[in-house]
Every structure is written in structure tokens, then in C-alpha cells.
Amino acid sequence: MTPLNEDTLVQATAADYLHTQLGWNSVYAFNSETFGIESTLGRLSDKDVILTRYLGEALVKLNPGLPHAAYQDALGMCQ
Numbered sequence: 001m002t003p004l005n006e007d008t009l010v011q012a013t014a015a016d017y018l019h020t021q022l023g024w025n026s027v028y029a030f031n032s033e034t035f036g037i038e039s040t041l042g043r044l045s046d047k048d049v050i051l052t053r054y055l056g057e058a059l060v061k062l063n064p065g066l067p068h069a070a071y072q073d074a075l076g077m078c079q
Helices: 006-022 052-062 067-076
Strands: none
Touching: 052 067
16 A cells, blocks of 8 residues: 655655646656756755756747847846
8 A cells, every 4th residue: 555645645646747737757856866067957056946957948949049148148037
């Protein structure tokens, strides 16, 4: 029987929903995440909330052809 805890009731359920309904991928990085430019999720520290590595990729994909400075300005607003 699956234990009833926060992971099985909330985290796993939400991750499964986001994957099946929206095609999102989730990463369970608690206690295993590394930090730095080439880290697990691209966060410099655990204080970073926005995953700028993925946001930067999405900005370019959703707004092709803008000057590089425009993408940098958008990412700078997240800090």
C-alpha cells in the first residue's frame, strides 16, 4: 500500500497531472540538487525561485528574432 504523506498526496499527484495534462516534466531535486551555472536546474543557490535557464530558452522560442539584449533585459527583470 502506498504511504499517505505530502509526497504521495500532493507532489506526486500534481506532477502526474502536469505531465499527463500539459506535457510538463518534473524533477524531484530535494536534497540532491546541485547549484551553479551547470547545476541540476540552473539555479545559483536555493534562493533562486525562477529557473532562468529554462525561461531564457522559452523566451527565445516564443519570441524569435528579438535582439539578444531584449532576452537579457527580460531575464534581468527576474532578479
